[in-house]
Amino acid sequence: MTHYDLAVIGSGSGNTLISPEWADRKVVLVDGGTFGGTCLNVGCIPTKMYVYPAQLAAAAGESSRLGVDLTLDRVRWSDIRDRIFTRIDAISSGGRAYRADELENVTLIEEYVRLTGETSFETASGDLVTADQVVIAAGSRAVLPEIPGISLPQVHTSDTVMRLQDRPRRLLIVGGGYIAAEFAHVFGSFGTDVTIAVRSGGMLRQLDETVSEAFTEHAARQWDLRLDTDVTGITANDDGSVTVRLSGPAGAVDLEVDAVLMAVGRTPNTDRLGASDAGLDLHDDGRLAVDEYQRVLRDGRPVEGLWSLGDVSSAHQLKHVANHEAKIVAHNLLHPEALRASDHRFVPSAVFSHPQAASVGMTEEEALLHAEASGTTIVTAVQHYGSTAYGWAMEDTQGFAKIIAERSTGRILGAHILGHEASMIIQPLIQAMSFGLDARSMARGQYWIHPALTEVVENALLNLALD
Numbered sequence: 311m312t313h314y315d316l317a318v319i320g321s322g323s324g325n326t327l328i329s330p331e332w333a334d335r336k337v338v339l340v341d342g343g344t345f346g347g348t349c350l351n352v353g354c355i356p357t358k359m360y361v362y363p364a365q366l367a368a369a370a371g372e373s374s375r376l377g378v379d380l381t382l383d384r385v386r387w388s389d390i391r392d393r394i395f396t397r398i399d400a401i402s403s404g405g406r407a408y409r410a411d412e413l414e415n416v417t418l419i420e421e422y423v424r425l426t427g428e429t430s431f432e433t434a435s436g437d438l439v440t441a442d443q444v445v446i447a448a449g450s451r452a453v454l455p456e457i458p459g460i461s462l463p464q465v466h467t468s469d470t471v472m473r474l475q476d477r478p479r480r481l482l483i484v485g486g487g488y489i490a491a492e493f494a495h496v497f498g499s500f501g502t503d504v505t506i507a508v509r510s511g512g513m514l515r516q517l518d519e520t521v522s523e524a525f526t527e528h529a530a531r532q533w534d535l536r537l538d539t540d541v542t543g544i545t546a547n548d549d550g551s552v553t554v555r556l557s558g559p560a561g562a563v564d565l566e567v568d569a570v571l572m573a574v575g576r577t578p579n580t581d582r583l584g585a586s587d588a589g590l591d592l593h594d595d596g597r598l599a600v601d602e603y604q605r606v607l608r609d610g611r612p613v614e615g616l617w618s619l620g621d622v623s624s625a626h627q628l629k630h631v632a633n634h635e636a637k638i639v640a641h642n643l644l645h646p647e648a649l650r651a652s653d654h655r656f657v658p659s660a661v662f663s664h665p666q667a668a669s670v671g672m673t674e675e676e677a678l679l680h681a682e683a684s685g686t687t688i689v690t691a692v693q694h695y696g697s698t699a700y701g702w703a704m705e706d707t708q709g710f711a712k713i714i715a716e717r718s719t720g721r722i723l724g725a726h727i728l729g730h731e732a733s734m735i736i737q738p739l740i741q742a743m744s745f746g747l748d749a750r751s752m753a754r755g756q757y758w759i760h761p762a763l764t765e766v767v768e769n770a771l772l773n774l775a776l777d
């Protein structure tokens with residue numbers, strides 16, 4: 311048995327906790343997977359490194375209506391893949407070497423572990439570790455539904471699809487969320503025939519309904535979108551392809567593809583950690599229950615010396631949320647007398663698809679419930695990119711910004727943008743909501759650069775029918 315001052319389980323966002331303040335204490339960092347976790351190795355970073363070249367490839371199909379005839383000669387999949395992972399793998403191995411070899415006070419255990427108590431765990435090879443303080447930052451993993459054929463090598467998750475030897479000619483994506491939308495854009499723009507099977511009646515259904523409906527329409531124009539459709543089985547064919555049995559509005563249909571990407575959500579890694587056996591409180595979706603200081607709960611009360619952050623305990627499976635929670639835990643570990651609370655009031659997110667979707671705050675549906683509960687009235691404005699000068703320049707026909715505010719105070723409750731660079735255009739609204747700037751002050755109290763695309767936000771704010 312070895313005892314440490316601090317043990318961190320998970321080298322994703324957990325890795326950032328080992329700051330110089332711990333230099334004179336014994337620390338252990340544990341990770342059974344690839345050093346650096348999801349975002350770096352198989353998540354945000356490589357996906358966006360694919361999305362950018364996908365945007366370039368897509369431009370060829372879109373520019374002729376502006377009078378610029380581009381042709382796409384070729385997409386060199388293996389060159390793109392190798393460029394991305396040469397860069398990423400070096401960052402992962404450099405980070406690993408720093409923790410494993412360069413810091414005398416830090417031990418790196420490269421094994422999966424299971425909790426044996428509140429602040430103790432056992433490694434896969436049987437070593438027992440105890441610590442004064444333990445941080446669980448064990449993330450989440452892709453869900454694989456129990457379907458016949460799910461273990462075939464042609465069936466992928468986001469963990470493996472980016473490293474394929476060759477770009478598939480035909481790809482079925484199962485799911486209608488973030489990962490489905492982003493990979494449909496990547497593979498579709500590169501020339502793959504993309505089919506998407508969505509169990510429900512639309513894509514990105516967790517977003518505001520106006521955005522979800524518009525995105526679903528754009529998706530149906532770009533890809534072979536099958537709504538209200540389940541996958542019931544996958545069988546291998548002699549030529550290396552697979553036949554997928556789909557069950558949808560037209561009954562059972564067989565689809566032949568070269569690869570399948572399962573994108574049906576991610577589950578927190580609490581089961582593999584044995585969190586329930588250790589008596590820790592879990593939400594219905596399997597994530598650890600924590601209080602506002604990121605302390606793990608047992609029977610509703612914080613466990614002394616046990617903390618958690620990121621996907622394993624967060625309602626938001628987003629890297630910027632994991633990073634925020636890591637900063638809170640980093641402070642609280644060192645300042646038990648002055649704990650800081652995490653702030654989940656205005657968590658934004660963006661889907662880097664085609665078009666992009668970005669969102670912060672309440673959907674219209676949530677705002678209506680809020681209005682009913684608080685006795686207030688809400689107002690909504692939808693401003694199309696095509697109504698601004700920059701939108702004319704782009705000949706844009708799809709983009710819009712939707713803003714929801716409280717009528718009497720102008721308090722911005724939610725903002726939802728679909729279209730070119732939505733992930734950037736939304737940032738001033740995130741800032742306004744975070745710092746309590748009301749819609750009227752935000753619209754009138756500053757210059758808006760003309761004719762930048764941000765005028766779509768300015769005009770949406772001005773069009774809110776406030777008191």
Ligand SMILES: Cc1cc2nc3c(=O)[nH]c(=O)nc-3n(C[C@H](O)[C@H](O)[C@H](O)COP(=O)(O)OP(=O)(O)OC[C@H]3O[C@@H](n4cnc5c(N)ncnc54)[C@H](O)[C@@H]3O)c2cc1C
Nearest residue numbers: 320322323342343347348353354423449620621627628629
């Ligand atoms: C394809 C994809 C694209 C994404 N794109 C974005 C994006 O654009 N923007 C965004 O904000 N978010 C994005 N995300 C989500 C983001 O990647 C995650 O929210 C974030 O990485 C979670 O960080 P974490 O530190 O909680 O967990 P992780 O980074 O997953 O780290 C957890 C680590 O714990 C290790 N581990 C797990 N169990 C054990 C155990 N029992 N013992 C030892 N080690 C263990 C794992 O091996 C892993 O390395 C994306 C996710 C995916 C899959």
Ligand SMILES: NC(=O)c1ccc[n+]([C@@H]2O[C@H](COP(=O)([O-])OP(=O)(O)OC[C@H]3O[C@@H](n4cnc5c(N)ncnc54)[C@H](O)[C@@H]3O)[C@@H](O)[C@H]2O)c1
Nearest residue numbers: 455485486487488489490509573574575576627660661662
């Ligand atoms: N840009 C980003 O920030 C980004 C990008 C990718 C992933 N992520 C994070 O990763 C998480 C996981 O992404 P995701 O796309 O896998 O999940 P998701 O929750 O966004 O979407 C899952 C989809 O699968 C469907 N589904 C669920 N179970 C199913 C089943 N058994 N059969 C068929 N369909 C089923 C759901 O209805 C939904 O359409 C996201 O929630 C997000 O937090 C973020």
